[in-house]
Amino acid sequence: MKGLKLSKNVKDNLITYGIVILAYLIMEIMIKTGHISSLLQGLLVPLCVYVILAVSLNLTVGILGELSLGHAGFMCVGAFAGAFFSRYMQDVIEVSLLRFVIAILIGALSAGIVGFLIGMPVLRLRGDYLAIVTLAFGEIIKNIINVLYVGKDANGLHFSTKDSMSLGLMEDGDVIINGAQGITGTPKDATFTIGIILIIITLVIVLNLIHSRDGRAIMSIRDNLIAAESVGINITKYKLMAFSVSAALAGMAGVLYSHNLSSLMATPKNFGYNMSIMILVFVVLGGIGNIRGSIISAVILTLLPELLRGLSNYRMLIYSIVLIVMMLFNWSPKLINLRKKYSLKRLLKKTGEVQ
Amino acid sequence: MAALLEVKNLGISFGGLRAVDDFEVTIKKGQLYGLIGPNGAGKTTVFNLLTGVYKPSEGIITLDGVNITGLKTIEINKAGIARTFQNIRLFKELSVIDNVKVGLHNHYKYSTVEGIFRLPGYFKMEKAMTEKAMELLKVFELEQEADYLAANLPYGKQRKLEIARALATEPKLLLLDEPAAGMNPNETRELMDTIRFVRDNFDMTILLIEHDMKLVSGICEELTVLNFGRILAKGETAAVLNDPQVITAYLGE
Numbered sequence: 001m002k003g004l005k006l007s008k009n010v011k012d013n014l015i016t017y018g019i020v021i022l023a024y025l026i027m028e029i030m031i032k033t034g035h036i037s038s039l040l041q042g043l044l045v046p047l048c049v050y051v052i053l054a055v056s057l058n059l060t061v062g063i064l065g066e067l068s069l070g071h072a073g074f075m076c077v078g079a080f081a082g083a084f085f086s087r088y089m090q091d092v093i094e095v096s097l098l099r100f101v102i103a104i105l106i107g108a109l110s111a112g113i114v115g116f117l118i119g120m121p122v123l124r125l126r127g128d129y130l131a132i133v134t135l136a137f138g139e140i141i142k143n144i145i146n147v148l149y150v151g152k153d154a155n156g157l158h159f160s161t162k163d164s165m166s167l168g169l170m171e172d173g174d175v176i177i178n179g180a181q182g183i184t185g186t187p188k189d190a191t192f193t194i195g196i197i198l199i200i201i202t203l204v205i206v207l208n209l210i211h212s213r214d215g216r217a218i219m220s221i222r223d224n225l226i227a228a229e230s231v232g233i234n235i236t237k238y239k240l241m242a243f244s245v246s247a248a249l250a251g252m253a254g255v256l257y258s259h260n261l262s263s264l265m266a267t268p269k270n271f272g273y274n275m276s277i278m279i280l281v282f283v284v285l286g287g288i289g290n291i292r293g294s295i296i297s298a299v300i301l302t303l304l305p306e307l308l309r310g311l312s313n314y315r316m317l318i319y320s321i322v323l324i325v326m327m328l329f330n331w332s333p334k335l336i337n338l339r340k341k342y343s344l345k346r347l348l349k350k351t352g353e354v355q
Numbered sequence: 356m357a358a359l360l361e362v363k364n365l366g367i368s369f370g371g372l373r374a375v376d377d378f379e380v381t382i383k384k385g386q387l388y389g390l391i392g393p394n395g396a397g398k399t400t401v402f403n404l405l406t407g408v409y410k411p412s413e414g415i416i417t418l419d420g421v422n423i424t425g426l427k428t429i430e431i432n433k434a435g436i437a438r439t440f441q442n443i444r445l446f447k448e449l450s451v452i453d454n455v456k457v458g459l460h461n462h463y464k465y466s467t468v469e470g471i472f473r474l475p476g477y478f479k480m481e482k483a484m485t486e487k488a489m490e491l492l493k494v495f496e497l498e499q500e501a502d503y504l505a506a507n508l509p510y511g512k513q514r515k516l517e518i519a520r521a522l523a524t525e526p527k528l529l530l531l532d533e534p535a536a537g538m539n540p541n542e543t544r545e546l547m548d549t550i551r552f553v554r555d556n557f558d559m560t561i562l563l564i565e566h567d568m569k570l571v572s573g574i575c576e577e578l579t580v581l582n583f584g585r586i587l588a589k590g591e592t593a594a595v596l597n598d599p600q601v602i603t604a605y606l607g608e
Contacts (some may be wrong), residue, residue, distance in 0.1 A: 008502075205471055212470030212477065213460060213484075216449065220457045223446035230406060230440075231524050232432035232461045241467070289448075 013207045016292045017200065023299075024196045031192075043306060045260040048195025049253045050302050052202045054282035054294040056249035059206055061280070062289030063215065064242040065222030066123070067131040070138030071250050072275035074111045076266055078251025079258035080145055080177065082107030083186040086259065087176050088152065090187060100189040104198070104255045111251020112244045114141070119243040123236070138276055145266045150177040182265035183258070190259040198256055199295075202249050206291060209245065218242045285326050297326075359384045359560045360528055365404060365414030374400045375584045378414070380562075382528070387554055388562045389575030389592065393605050396581040398564045399441055402530050406438050407431040419527055433461060435527035439517040439534060441564075447506035451497055454505050454516055455488040458523025463487070491519045494556075495549065511542045515549065522557060529553070531563040535570050543567060547574050568606070572596060580605060 027044065030036045053075060060068045082103040093099040122133050149160040153173035160166045164175045177183055209215045217238045220228040229235060258264045268274065282301060286293030304322060308315040329335050358381045365378040375397045382388045390398050403409045405416060407428040416424045423434050437458075446454050463484045469476040492498045495515040500508060505516060514534055521529055534550070535543045547570055553559050565571050571578065572592055579589040580601050587605075588598045595601060 208471045208473060209467070212467075213456075213463070213465060213480070214467050214470055216453050216457050217460055219449055219453075220446045223448050224444045226408070227440065227444035227446065227520075228457070229428040230432060230438055230444075231458045231520060232429050233457065234429060 009211050012292075013203075013211075016203060016207070016295070019292065020196065020199055020203065020295065024192075027192065039306060039309075040303075043302065044192040045190050045195050045256065047299060047302055048192065048199055049257045049260075050279070050282065050298045051199050051295050052253035052256070053250055053279045054286065054298040055199075055202050055206055055291055056246045056253070057279050058283045058286070058289065058291055058294045059209075059242055059246040059249070061283050062287075062291075063210055063222065064218050064239060064246075066239070066243075067127065067280075068134040068243070068246075069131045069273070069276045069280065070118075070134035070136075070141075071246075071279050072271045072273075073134075073138030073141035074115055074247040074250040075254035075257065075275070076138075076141050076145060076271035077114045078107035078111040078248075078254030079264060079271070080183065080254075080266070081110040081251070082255030083183045083258040083264050084150070084176055086187055086189065087183055087185060090185075096187060096189050099187070100194070100255075100259060103189075103259070104252055107255035107258075108248040108252040111254065112248030115244040115247020115250075116240060119240045119247075123239045123243060135273065135276070138271075139273065142266045142268075142271045145177075145182075145271075146180045148177055149175065149179050151175040180265065182263060184263040186258055186262065186264055188259060188262065190256050195256055198252060202252070203291070205245065205249065210291075214238065214241060281323070285323070357384055358382065359386075359419055360405075360562070361415075361417040362405070363415045363417075365401070365411055365416065367400065367404060367409055367412045373584055375404065375581075378404075378581075378584075378586060380579055380589075382560055382562060384560055385554065385558065386560055387550070387574050387576050388560075389571045389578040390562060390564045390581065391566070391571060391578060391605065392581035392587070397584040398581055399532055400584075401581070402438060402532055402564065405431075405530065406436055432524055432526070435525075436530065437521035437524045437526035437528075438530035439514070439521055439532055441532040441536065443510075443513050443517055445505040445513055445516060445520070447504065449505055450501065451503050451505055451508065451516055452485070452488050452492065452501040454520050455491055455523045456484050458520040459484050459487060462523075462525055488523065491523055494552070495519045511538055511546075514538070514546070518549070518553070522553065522559075527560060529559050529561045531561060531565075533564050533566065535565060535567045540569075543570055546570070550574055568596070 031041065053071060057068065057071045060066055085103045085106045086099055089099055118137050122130060122137070125133055147161050149164050149167055151158045151164065151167040151169045151173050153170040155170065158167040158169060164178055167175065169175070217233045218241070220233055221235055221238055225235065282298040283294050285301065286297035305315060305319055308318055311318065360380065360382040362378060362380045366376045367374050378401055390401065392398055400409065404411050407426055410425055414424065415422060418434055418436060421434060423431055426434065446457060449457070463480050465476040465480045489498055489501065492501055495518065497512060497516060497519065500512065505513065508516060518531065518534065535546055538546060550561060551574060554561055575592050577590065578592050578595040580587040580595060582604045588595050588601050596606070
């Protein structure tokens, strides 16, 4: 009995890893043989970013069961921390891979710390209240970065929240974070391969966390807070753990994102409310708590608008129809029954019985 | 035998409402103790006071010589009180065995890092946890359903699983809140055997709330009757159940 269960989890996880690796191999072959449009090729790294974001948000929404609308904020912290490090160390660490790996660690760590600090007061709230407060924190993070100026010269680092002139840099000084203009000249270290490796790392962390002692504690809080407390689960500790791991992974996605662009700015479009909602849409459509679903829906919903570009005028219309159909298909009881009735497994069984 | 639980002068008010007043009880080690009374008498409130869900307005709770008054629920569980709930509170989306493993949480430990990177500590502890959990499930005849989602269990088995989960925390005192609610006579009889078995084989002390008089008179050694938040009668089961006051207030002529 026990062996059976363990192997079921392991099998499920292996399928998820397998899908990612298979998708990677197919894309690599297509790139090598030139069967891929430059448009799609440009989408590969953002795709990895969105997949990581969706999986990490699923840890908060699906596993911990708390609605967070500030995920883009943590991504923003990671993006700027990582890009700042890379720009600062550009001349010091020459090996781009090593520099990028350190940048990723720094981005993840700083986003994790911010997640921890925000989580401490915020996780006392539940449901809608938590959603509203995380939404606000996401916006606050974005706006702080928009007024932040950091420069370096021979004397070291200079900070300001006014403008780049008040940094008081020397002649040879270099403004790294330039307020609303953000960071320019970040080395383009992000590649599809690194993106896929980061997806795998994210999956290992999230899936192994879920199927461990800590994961059970986190899910027990989701299922019944009062009962979890009554069997001695430390609610605060495990809520914070899930929330900060989720934030750290979002930070990692942010680093990947920032190293794919030559100029990084915190705009409402990339780190604002829209982004948080979009990630949430990935999670909800993929199935709350379903990690593999998050990956698939993130890929489909990112590719779809691009693939429909040819239909220009009807693009958003088709996109929204697909969204609604997917929602109905996944959640409506009648359609679930219909799906079960005509499922492949069942049809195969039937033909077997006839014979 | 020594007293395991000693409660003195326990009381709580919700605004103007005096929910529990001057509640006292002494439960000896290994005893099966019953708490009965009409609906709204404050029985579950007493449980919530004992387990730290509510902070008592006054009174002292001593468990095994340690003062646990006003501690948090988690600390009280660690001190040795586990409970079940009147309206079943399982971890519905977790499997049956995982429900028990959550109960084992504080007794089988490995670090988060060991869990994420699947270091040897993870496999060793998970194996020990699975064994212990299966052992507990066997006691409650749930081992066949170990991989079911808890939400998919039939009602009677959900009640049993709740007891198994509470026992997994290795308590000294087990509080059962209406364990027989919604069970048919057969299931109730089975439950009585299980409760006795738990008491004998786990060296457990049990305090239970119940409306089913067959169960109460069948297994409880002593009773306390609550009415409007105050103690109406207490003592040996047979004597209490024949008390005219109890009969008028609760049992009916």
